[in-house]
Amino acid sequence: MAMELKDKGTERWSGAITNLTETASNLESLQKLILKKAVFVDDETFAKASLSAEQARTIKVLEQRVETLERELDAAITAAAHARSEKRQAEAAQKAAELHAQEVTRELENTTKVFELHMEELRSKQEEISKRDEDIKLLEAIIQTLGGKES
Structure with a gap:
C-alpha cells in the first residue's frame, strides 16, 4: 500500500516538475526573444517580462523544493520500512524470550x-x-534383661 502511494505521489511530482520545467523553458525562450528582437519595450511588456522572469525564478525554487521533498519522502519511507523490520525483529526476540521463560519455568517445576x-x-x-x-534399643533392653536374669 505504501509503495502504491509512493508511486502515485512520484508520478504526480514528476508531472508537476515536467510542467514547471516546460514553463521555465518557455519563459527563457520568451526572455531571449525579447532581448534579441526588442530594442525598446513599453512599460506593459517590460512588466510582463519582469513577471515572467520572476515566475521563472519562482519555478526554479519550487523545483528544488519538490526535489528536496521527494528526497525527504524517500528517506521517511525507508525509515518506516526499517522501523517495521526492527519491530518484527523485536517481536520475534520477545516471543523467543517468552518461550525460553516457559521452558525454564517447566524445568523448575x-x-x-x-x-x-x-x-x-x-x-x-x-x-x-x-x-x-x-527396635535395636528394644532388643538391647531385652538382651540386657535376659543377660541380667542369667547372672
Whole structure:
C-alpha cells in the first residue's frame, strides 16, 4: 500500500516538475526573444517580462523544493520500512524470550517435583531408620534383661 502511494505521489511530482520545467523553458525562450528582437519595450511588456522572469525564478525554487521533498519522502519511507523490520525483529526476540521463560519455568517445576519426591523418600528412610533404632534399643533392653536374669 505504501509503495502504491509512493508511486502515485512520484508520478504526480514528476508531472508537476515536467510542467514547471516546460514553463521555465518557455519563459527563457520568451526572455531571449525579447532581448534579441526588442530594442525598446513599453512599460506593459517590460512588466510582463519582469513577471515572467520572476515566475521563472519562482519555478526554479519550487523545483528544488519538490526535489528536496521527494528526497525527504524517500528517506521517511525507508525509515518506516526499517522501523517495521526492527519491530518484527523485536517481536520475534520477545516471543523467543517468552518461550525460553516457559521452558525454564517447566524445568523448575519438574525440578521441584523431583525434589519433593526425594524429600518424601528421605523422610521415609528416616522413619525406617528411627523404627529400626527403636527396635535395636528394644532388643538391647531385652538382651540386657535376659543377660541380667542369667547372672
